[in-house]
Structure formats: C-alpha cells, structure tokens
Amino acid sequence: MPKALPKKAAVPKADPVLQSLFDVQEATLSNGLKVRLLPNHQTPVVSLYTFFQVGSRNERPGITGISHLFEHMMFNGAKKYGPKMFDRVLESNGGRSNAYTCTDQTVYYEDFASDALEKVLDLESDRMRSLRINDAALSAERQVVMEERRVRVDNDIGGMMDEELGTLVWKAHSYRWPVIGWMKDIENISRQDCEQYFRTYYAPSNAVLYIAGDFEPKQTLALVRRYYGDIPKGPRPEPVLDAEPEQKGERRAELRHPAQSPSLMIAWRGPAARSPDTFVLDLIQYALIKGEGSRLVKKLVYETQLAISVMIDWSWRVDPGAIIAYLELKPDSDPRKVEEALYAELERVAREGLTERELQKAKNNLRADHLRELATNSGRAHALGHYESLLGSWRDGLALPSVYAATTNEQVKQVAAKYFLPERRSVVTLIPSAEGKEMH
Amino acid sequence: MASRATRKKPPATTGVLSLPPVTESTTSSGLKVLAAERGPLPLVTMRLVVRAGSASDPSGKHGLADFTARLLRRGTERMSADELDEAIEFVGASFSVGINEDLVSFFVTTPAEHFPAMIGVLGQMLREPSFPEREVVQARERVLAQFANDLDDPSTVADRTFTRALWGNHPYGHDVGGTAAHVGSFTREDVVRFHSERIGPKVSLLVVVGAVSPRLVAEEAEKAFGGWTSGPEAPLVVPPMPKLASGRVLLVDKPDQTQSQVRMGGPGFFIGHVDYFPSTATNIALGGGFTSRLMNEVRVERGLTYGIHSYFDTMSAGGMFGITTFTQTERTREIIDVTLGEVAKVREGGIPAAELKKSQRYLAGLYPLRTETNESVAAVISDIRVHGLGDDWVEKFRERLLAVKPKQTVEVAGRYLFPKSPFLVVLGKASAVKKQLKGLGPVTVVPASECE
Numbered sequence: 044m045p046k047a048l049p050k051k052a053a054v055p056k057a058d059p060v061l062q063s064l065f066d067v068q069e070a071t072l073s074n075g076l077k078v079r080l081l082p083n084h085q086t087p088v089v090s091l092y093t094f095f096q097v098g099s100r101n102e103r104p105g106i107t108g109i110s111h112l113f114e115h116m117m118f119n120g121a122k123k124y125g126p127k128m129f130d131r132v133l134e135s136n137g138g139r140s141n142a143y144t145c146t147d148q149t150v151y152y153e154d155f156a157s158d159a160l161e162k163v164l165d166l167e168s169d170r171m172r173s174l175r176i177n178d179a180a181l182s183a184e185r186q187v188v189m190e191e192r193r194v195r196v197d198n199d200i201g202g203m204m205d206e207e208l209g210t211l212v213w214k215a216h217s218y219r220w221p222v223i224g225w226m227k228d229i230e231n232i233s234r235q236d237c238e239q240y241f242r243t244y245y246a247p248s249n250a251v252l253y254i255a256g257d258f259e260p261k262q263t264l265a266l267v268r269r270y271y272g273d274i275p276k277g278p279r280p281e282p283v284l285d286a287e288p289e290q291k292g293e294r295r296a297e298l299r300h301p302a303q304s305p306s307l308m309i310a311w312r313g314p315a316a317r318s319p320d321t322f323v324l325d326l327i328q329y330a331l332i333k334g335e336g337s338r339l340v341k342k343l344v345y346e347t348q349l350a351i352s353v354m355i356d357w358s359w360r361v362d363p364g365a366i367i368a369y370l371e372l373k374p375d376s377d378p379r380k381v382e383e384a385l386y387a388e389l390e391r392v393a394r395e396g397l398t399e400r401e402l403q404k405a406k407n408n409l410r411a412d413h414l415r416e417l418a419t420n421s422g423r424a425h426a427l428g429h430y431e432s433l434l435g436s437w438r439d440g441l442a443l444p445s446v447y448a449a450t451t452n453e454q455v456k457q458v459a460a461k462y463f464l465p466e467r468r469s470v471v472t473l474i475p476s477a478e479g480k481e482m483h
Numbered sequence: 484m485a486s487r488a489t490r491k492k493p494p495a496t497t498g499v500l501s502l503p504p505v506t507e508s509t510t511s512s513g514l515k516v517l518a519a520e521r522g523p524l525p526l527v528t529m530r531l532v533v534r535a536g537s538a539s540d541p542s543g544k545h546g547l548a549d550f551t552a553r554l555l556r557r558g559t560e561r562m563s564a565d566e567l568d569e570a571i572e573f574v575g576a577s578f579s580v581g582i583n584e585d586l587v588s589f590f591v592t593t594p595a596e597h598f599p600a601m602i603g604v605l606g607q608m609l610r611e612p613s614f615p616e617r618e619v620v621q622a623r624e625r626v627l628a629q630f631a632n633d634l635d636d637p638s639t640v641a642d643r644t645f646t647r648a649l650w651g652n653h654p655y656g657h658d659v660g661g662t663a664a665h666v667g668s669f670t671r672e673d674v675v676r677f678h679s680e681r682i683g684p685k686v687s688l689l690v691v692v693g694a695v696s697p698r699l700v701a702e703e704a705e706k707a708f709g710g711w712t713s714g715p716e717a718p719l720v721v722p723p724m725p726k727l728a729s730g731r732v733l734l735v736d737k738p739d740q741t742q743s744q745v746r747m748g749g750p751g752f753f754i755g756h757v758d759y760f761p762s763t764a765t766n767i768a769l770g771g772g773f774t775s776r777l778m779n780e781v782r783v784e785r786g787l788t789y790g791i792h793s794y795f796d797t798m799s800a801g802g803m804f805g806i807t808t809f810t811q812t813e814r815t816r817e818i819i820d821v822t823l824g825e826v827a828k829v830r831e832g833g834i835p836a837a838e839l840k841k842s843q844r845y846l847a848g849l850y851p852l853r854t855e856t857n858e859s860v861a862a863v864i865s866d867i868r869v870h871g872l873g874d875d876w877v878e879k880f881r882e883r884l885l886a887v888k889p890k891q892t893v894e895v896a897g898r899y900l901f902p903k904s905p906f907l908v909v910l911g912k913a914s915a916v917k918k919q920l921k922g923l924g925p926v927t928v929v930p931a932s933e934c935e
Contacts, residue, residue: 060524060525063523064523064524085855086851086852086854086855087500087851088848088849088851088852088855127774127779127783130772130773130774131774131841134772134773134774134841134842134844134845135840135841135844135845136844136848137844137845137847137848137849138845138848138849139772139773139845139849140773141773154849154852155848155849156847156848156849156851159848182786183783183784183785183786184786185786186785186786186787187782187786187788187789188789189811190742190786190787190788190789190809190810190811191789193741193742193811194742194789194790194809197741197742198637198740198741198742199636200635300739301635301739302632302635303631303632303634303635304628304631304632333572334568334571334572334577335556335564335568335572336565336568336569336572337572341565341568344625345564345621348621348624348625351625351628351629351632371632373624373628373631374628374631400573403573404572404573404575407573407574407575407594408572408575410575411526411574411575411576411577411592411593411594412575414524414525414526414594415526415592417524418524418526418855418856418857419852419855419856420855
C-alpha cells in the first residue's frame, strides 16, 4: 500500500470539537454483532443505522443486482412482523425508514420518536433473525426494481454513461457492473438465490448497529442484547478476489443517444479507501471543483465557458476505486477540446501542486463540511458507519481533520502525478444522435 | 445516569417541543432581523428571504427574479466575482440562492468565527451589486444552454409543462427559472431595474441561527445592512387563485422513452389555511408515507412503479393538490386508473379512524426532526413570520395535527381530492401511449422539444 504521509508524521489525533460530539459507547455481542451508541438529548428523536458489509462487490455474473433487489425484500415481511408490517408498525409509532445499496455496503436506517426505540429494535431484529421471502412479493418487487432501473439508467443520460464507464474501467472486478444490476439478471434472480444471500451476508457477524440520539445507553444496550442476542452467528462470507489486471493504456467508448448536447464522463483508477492517498485525493477533489472559485469550475465554466457544469466524484471503496469527472457541455461544445483543457489543468496540479492558499481553502472546506454532516443524529450515526465500513475503524474518521491539516503540497503533487495519467484513464463520450435534435 | 433512565419521560410525540428564544431587532434601513443562539457546533446559518419570488417576474421576463438573485454573487461595487468567491469559499462558508413563487432566499452557512465577515459580504451583495455586463451575458448563455440540456430530463420537462398548463396565465403559471425565449431577452438594465424596484430591506427578513450571540447579530446586521436603500415599501400583491385547468390531458411526446412520467393536479389552498392539518393527515394516508394507499396499491401490490406520492403545494395566494409518478410505457393507462381509483375512494369515504391515527402518529413522531439543525430552525422561524403562522406554530403543531377527526378528512377530501376531473400531463412515447388515454378528456399532443 502506498505511503503518502511523511515517515515522521505523528499519529493523527482526534479533532477536539469532533471528540466532544462523539462520546461513543461500544459493545460486541457473542454472535458477533457490533453496537455503537451515541447519545444526544437535544431533540426527542433517535436514528438507527444497520450497516451490512455486503454490496454489488460480493455478486457474480448472473445474479448482478441481487444486493439491491434483496434490500427491497428486507421490507417484505419476517416471522413476527409479516408482509407489509415493517413500515406500518414503524410509521404508526412515529418513525420512517429507508435503505440504500452501494458497491461495498447495504445500509438500513430509521428516524423515529425516541419512545419508539424498543419497537424499532424489535422490528429490525425480527428481519435479521427470520426474514420470510415469498414468491408473490419477490415478483412484485422485481417489477418495482425494473421500473427503478428504467428511471435511473435506461431513461437517464448520466445513468447510461455511468454504466458504460464501469465496464471500461474494470475488466475483472465486480465493480464492473452497476449496483442495480443488468435487466436480465434482475428478471432471473430466484428465491433460492435470495435465501442463500440472506444466510451468508445478513448474519449479525456481518453487521454493525449505530444508534444516535435521545436514549439512555445502558438501558439501550440491554435492549439490543435482548432483541438480537439469540440470532445465530453466520458463516464467514467468501473473500472478494480483486483480480483486476493492470491497465495498459487509455480506454474510450462512445454512446449515441438522442440528446441536446454532448457530455463527458472520465474515470481514473484510484486507490482503496484505506490508502493514505485517499485523503490527499479528497483535498485535490475539493480544490478542483468545490465552489465557484475552484480550479475547474473557474476555468471550464467561467473563463473558457467550455462546460455548463463540472463535477468530480471521489467515492471511497474497499477495493481500489475510481475518480470520476462528469462534464455537462453546451450544444455546440467540442468534447475533445474540453478533454484537452481538463487534462492540462490536471497536469498543472501534478507539476506545480496547488497554491498554498488553494490547499488551505480545501482544508477549511473539508472541515466545515465535516461539521455540517454532524449536525443531525442521522448524520452522526451514518458518519460512524461510513468510516468503520471503509477505513476499518470509526476512530480513523474522527482523526481526518488533522490528517488533512498535515497534508503538504508535495503530497498533492505526488498523488496527482500518480493517478491522473492517460494509462489510468477511461473516457465515455455521449454523442447526440440525429433524432435527438428535434425540430422547432 | 441510572436515575435518568428510570425517570418517567413524557411521550416523545407530545412532550414539549419549542424553538430556541428568538431576539428581534430592526436595522436603520428597516430590515427585520431575528436571531436565535444555538449550539453545540461552531457554525452559524443565515437565511435572508425577500418577498420577490417568481410571481414578481415582469411580464415577458419570466425567470428574472431567479436570474437577478444568482447574479448578486458576480460582483459588487467593491469586489469582483473572483474576490467574492474567494472571501466566501476560503473560510469554508457556503452561499446559495433558492427561489419559489413567493420568495427569493439567500442561504449562508459559516464557521462561527467568520460570521461578521460573512454577514458583511451578504450585505454587500444585496446592497450594492454591480451586475457587470460581461457577467450578465455569460450567465444568460449558461442558462440557455442549461435549458436546452434540461430537455433530456423527462421528469423536469414533465414538471415544467405541468405547472405552466395547470396555472395558465397566473403569476404562478411559469417555472421559477423562466423560459428560453424570456431569458434570452434579459439585459443588464432588466437586472438593475429588478434589483432596485423589487429587492430591498422593507420586503425582506434576515434570520440568523447558530453559535453567535443575538447582540453580535444585531450589531453586525446594522453594519452590513444599515445603508441598504433599494426596493419597494411593500411586496407586489399576487392575484387570487385562478380556475385551474381540469379534465384534459397534455401528452408530451418523447419517442425514445421506455417509461411514461405522469402528473395529475387540481386546486388546493394557500399557506396557513385552516384546512392544513386535516389535509396533511389525509394526504399522508393517501400518498404521503411508505405505507400510504397509493404506495400499497400502485407499487407494492402491482409493481407498477418505483415511486408515487401525492402532495399539497401551498403558496401565499393559493395552492394545488397533485400526484407524481411514472411507469413503463405499456402500463401507462393502468397506473392512471389505479391511482384515480384510490383517490376516489378517499374522496368518498375520507380516512377511517385507525388509519388516521397511524398517519397522525407518523407525522407527530417525526416532526421534531424539523428543529434538529440550524438550517431547519431558521426555515421554520422564517415561515412563521413571512406567512403569519403564529409564534406557537412549532409548539402547537403536533397537538393540532393529533386533534384532526375522521369527519374532517371527509370534508377536505371532498374539497380537494379531484372533485372535478384532474388535469393530466403524460410524458412518454406518444405513438404507444396516446391510444391508452381514451376517456380521460381531450388529449393534446406536443413534442418535448416545445416544452423548454
């Protein structure tokens, strides 16, 4: 794993403001379930997050999209609370729920009035212990997910491009397919596939609970033990093999679709979340696109006016991920010219680094966003889960402000030079097809 | 800690909920300032609302309020756009603009130690924007290019077409961003005039919430806004609700679609209307939460869609009741029929007691979340003042909601849940959809390219 931090750097210390907000109490049940409690009595509400360490990364061809389809099935009935009961009981107790699936995790969450805490633990533990999958619900949910795919991918230009890009960037790794899965796979996933998935990945030993808000920790831990304590430990999930071969040169694809303007989606293969390079890339991402005065927004949107908008997504992942730029262009923009301008800016960062003021600005903004994220119970619980799932420990997340503060321009140069290379790059260009330019 | 655990607490859905104390002051220029001190995070949020939303766009200049508000950041008498960006962004503050039919709003969040500097920048932008010609031209081009690209987003096109056709020529009948034809005609003079005639201290309110003392807020507000002289004495009066379109279908043709976007709407009521609580409780049961009747019948039972919801959209001079959903092209008629069938059942029978109670507890339990952040506290303080909701709005919200009786749901359902046939917008592949729409009223087909 590359080391970007200078050797003499002190062990990063937790930020004092964050530390005061994070009086976390931890426990692990005998079945392996980890529990993190974060009391705060400002408002009479509680947020509960359940992180399962499973996502499309754990899938294989033929059942792509099962993590996400399965997430939907978790709302369709268990032994004690049957079909449709989960949300009915939760809502009638003053709560709401939702869930999301990504490449590396599947996350369930509830916000609710604080006096509903025991009821929510009862509901959540019931579906972890004894989910019941019936064919009728599976077939209806399959239709719902196919409709979700139509709205997010098949009828959405960004969705189409993202799907194309994934297959360019990864040849072997399961990050290759979209989280929602291929349409044919969604149609064919069976009840047996789902049951197998549940036994392996939804065991308490593959999960962590985060509870934040208005509750008493001691009493709550006793409740968690009562409701979850008897759920049996699961088998150890198969490790995911990262068989991704080395990339030998730039990869390109074109997508022709009715549209008013061309657009560009460009990925560079990046590091895994746990690499120290990750945090340097966080700073670079902020300096490049955070705010109207950031490098790329200023250059591409305001000065040269080549693009309407530019975004860079740098999402941490368990295995090496990708830094993805998305540029929305004008009807008469030439995508090649935009690419050249973008690459020239990135090369400048690799050659000269950022200005000291830009670097300080990125640090200030990362810290401010960090604080904003922590303004709600839900934000605090989610932040803990996100850090623990991707960095291995939530404590590492609390140390981030000091990691950012210690980052130097030398590191910025090294990291930019290492990742923004043509041979790490994949480019998808959307070319408007003839019928897209409709007559007025 | 153990003793606290055993102490009996009031139920969370009815225990006391109140806002932090609010301190009021007025600058010498006449701007009302409300300050609420609130920790523990070292952050401050500012919300400046001006009663000059899209309903105050001049005729032929739809989108001007939004356009002008966004240009304030592109230069003042003392600072260039780059200098403003740097001042705001270097310290980790954020500045954004929001607009609706009634209000244009400016939002700033900042680390607390930079509050004086940031309120100073906000004051400059409102008081003395310079609107450089070059910035006006560039912004116009960007907006026009964005309008073109928006044609590729089916949901956006459906929403805009819907608003326009439903409200017709009423000031609420255009998208807040305007149209390409109007924006294309904007000049620097238009922008300067809109700022000087419509945006000023007498029609604005500043709310500051966070880790800052009310005394400092009042002092800094005077420094920042004391010399603000533009704007009118009173906001424009929005005309009362018109008769909304009804009983017909607008089919927006986008031949590449494999899915139809569906919008339905009819008349509702204005903000602060006495029907608010019974209508809200009724709507949660019909199409609000995850277990609403519409979610159950359309999504869970039939797998027709990923999302469906119904809503009351309330504005100062009127409002609407609407439903938003989508489905695969072949099942467009089915989703419309199932949806209208569920609406009809509630219209005829209201919401029975047990179901009503579930909706009330759902919303009452979650209501405290609306006082969880500086931003949401600032929003509710501003709504209370701007729309005259009463200072006990937050305190009494859950009590009023829980007091709604089944009989009241029958009344409001009869009044708002499409007693007359709704107006429909369907966006999709017209060649496959049109034949499915027989019997829903006259159908007009328009190409998506004309719905900019």
